[in-house]
Amino acid sequence: MTDPEFWEMEEGFWKNGPEYYMARMANGAVMVYPEPTGILTGDAILEELESRPRWTSVLIDDRVLARDEDTVVLAYRARALVDGGSPYFATCASTYVGHGPVWRLLAHNQTPETE
Numbered sequence: 227m228t229d230p231e232f233w234e235m236e237e238g239f240w241k242n243g244p245e246y247y248m249a250r251m252a253n254g255a256v257m258v259y260p261e262p263t264g265i266l267t268g269d270a271i272l273e274e275l276e277s278r279p280r281w282t283s284v285l286i287d288d289r290v291l292a293r294d295e296d297t298v299v300l301a302y303r304a305r306a307l308v309d310g311g312s313p314y315f316a317t318c319a320s321t322y323v324g325h326g327p328v329w330r331l332l333a334h335n336q337t338p339e340t341e
Contacts, residue, residue: 229291237284241284252330255333257333257335284307287303288303296324301317303318303339304336314338320333
């Protein structure tokens with residue numbers, strides 16, 4: 227995958243629901259969110275998605291992409307909005323693993339920021 231395709235996939239994780247995640251998450255994926263959500267794995271990730279509204283927009287800045295043969299790490303700052311909610315600011319990192327032409331999200335972390 228090209229660098230822009232990884233960023234497009236990353237944005238999709240912010241805006242899309244469980245079907246998007248199921249098609250693009252690695253087995254054993256782990257996601258670390260601020261409390262009270264905390265650390266999620268497997269089906270708990272999908273259950274959490276079903277209980278929350280999706281982000282309507284996300285701006286991704288300060289992009290850094292590190293690449294090895296079968297691993298890509300994205301690090302960035304995000305500003306996300308949900309209908310009727312306050313803007314959410316976070317520093318994020320996602321790790322993707324590749325097996326041939328197929329890439330999957332293995333890990334994601336969000337650290338909230340103030341404006």
